[in-house]
Amino acid sequence: VLGVDIPAGQTTQEDLDFVLDHLFQHPNVGPFIGRRLIQRLVTSNPSPTYIARVTAAFNDNGSGVRGDMKAVIKAILLDPEALSGRQGDVSSFGKVREPLLFITHLWRAFHAANGAHKRGWNDEYEYRCFNFQYVRSFLQQNAPLESLTVFNWFTPDDGPSELADAGLVAPEMTIMGIDGLHHVMMSLVHQSYTYEVHDMTASLDVSRERDLLEAGNLHQLLERLNVLLMAGSMSSEMRQLLLVYVNDHSSTPPETLVRNLISLVVVSAEYAVQR
Numbered sequence: 001v002l003g004v005d006i007p008a009g010q011t012t013q014e015d016l017d018f019v020l021d022h023l024f025q026h027p028n029v030g031p032f033i034g035r036r037l038i039q040r041l042v043t044s045n046p047s048p049t050y051i052a053r054v055t056a057a058f059n060d061n062g063s064g065v066r067g068d069m070k071a072v073i074k075a076i077l078l079d080p081e082a083l084s085g086r087q088g089d090v091s092s093f094g095k096v097r098e099p100l101l102f103i104t105h106l107w108r109a110f111h112a113a114n115g116a117h118k119r120g121w122n123d124e125y126e127y128r129c130f131n132f133q134y135v136r137s138f139l140q141q142n143a144p145l146e147s148l149t150v151f152n153w154f155t156p157d158d159g160p161s162e163l164a165d166a167g168l169v170a171p172e173m174t175i176m177g178i179d180g181l182h183h184v185m186m187s188l189v190h191q192s193y194t195y196e197v198h199d200m201t202a203s204l205d206v207s208r209e210r211d212l213l214e215a216g217n218l219h220q221l222l223e224r225l226n227v228l229l230m231a232g233s234m235s236s237e238m239r240q241l242l243l244v245y246v247n248d249h250s251s252t253p254p255e256t257l258v259r260n261l262i263s264l265v266v267v268s269a270e271y272a273v274q275r
Contacts, residue, residue: 094275
């Protein structure tokens with residue numbers, strides 16, 4: 001294995017341990033694991049120097065220990081590139097939000113909850129559930145434990161042709177369809193879109209946002225959505241478009257208008273890319 005002979009006479013477990021220990025020392029392990037983790041946690045297209053810094057943390061945590069994942073994760077999240085972007089160039093920095101993260105972020109941001117339950121056929125409590133089979137391909141392809149292959153829902157080097165031509169990747173985009181995105185997110189915002197077992201749904205709480213709109217605090221409302229959903233990264237152009245939308249739909253009931261605003265944010269390209 002990689003130029004090293006496995007000693008004869010060992011048990012199967014000893015053979016496996018020997019091979020894994022040997023592979024663990026290979027110089028490619030650090031860059032391989034580092035890049036994959038950076039892609040999942042920070043950006044799809046990390047710079048070579050970013051990967052090198054994370055690799056150094058993998059090779060030695062500062063105390064002579066190789067493979068200390070706590071040190072690796074710390075190096076990834078606290079790296080200058082993670083904190084400020086790739087040399088200030090945001091055009092290739094970040095990662096596309098995968099479908100499952102669209103839902104969980106929305107639910108957490110607006111405190112989706114419903115404690116309703118009832119006794120099931122086996123006298124155990126049954127709670128609401130979310131059925132990914134009912135939300136078309138956008139979420140069905142990212143359903144927990146339902147990846148199409150053992151290599152997960154997408155591979156780390158995938159990306160649309162235009163990005164690939166530019167030497168960039170966007171793995172998450174291989175399982176996304178724009179029509180499905182719009183359909184699902186609008187339904188989630190307006191109807192919660194839980195699978196209605198026993199007529200139970202998990203509603204989004206937009207009462208605070210509605211109160212801001214009713215009080216005429218539109219700029220404060222948009223800033224709240226900016227911070228809550230986009231970590232303060234909303235562009236002035238997007239903010240202006242939302243202002244125009246609200247002014248053009250001033251006769252819409254406040255609750256509906258707020259949900260429409262949230263929908264517009266979460267189906268936007270700016271929201272889709274996490275930075």
